[in-house]
């Protein structure tokens with residue numbers, strides 16, 4: 001496994017993102033993390049937002065699209081319901097990685113159907129070369145090329161989510 005972003009590099013970038021988010025969003029926003037991949041990122045970003053003076057509420061949505069393969073199945077499913085109580089609220093949608101764009105586009109559409117207020121999107125990793133659906137990303141941690149990564153919450157067949165760094169697991 002080759003380290004792409006060390007725990008130290010990620011921590012510094014998460015702090016910078018939190019400062020940018022705290023400056024931009026209204027102070028009553030709800031951060032909605034996409035499970036499972038964004039679990040570590042949301043935990044760290046939430047605490048970094050506190051240091052940056054923001055106090056978001058935190059919710060999660062659970063989506064699945066991958067299964068055991070490195071390629072997305074192309075079909076995104078909502079596993080749990082959209083959190084209740086988001087009507088009219090400003091929302092920051094947070095995912096680990098935006099690859100084809102299908103997952104975040106689907107999550108955003110679900111939230112909009114539930115009548116949320118303004119929406120901002122945030123991804124720790126953006127793979128712009130892989131995009132199939134145009135999505136507006138407001139806050140991005142790092143751009144990466146055509147690689148499959150694991151760690152810091154993200155997996156390959158449910159392995160490696162516990163790694164404190166992001167590593168390259170191979171080409172896509």
Ligand code: IMP
Pocket residue numbers: 034037065066072095096097098099100101102103104147148149150154155156
């Ligand atoms: P998309 O729907 O194609 O944009 O894929 C987004 C989701 O697939 C992300 O939220 C990740 O959970 C997962 N994913 C995409 N690329 C990778 C990767 O390189 N490693 C692990 N998971 C990935």
Ligand code: MG
Pocket residue numbers: 034035036037038095096097103
């Ligand atoms: Mg995901």
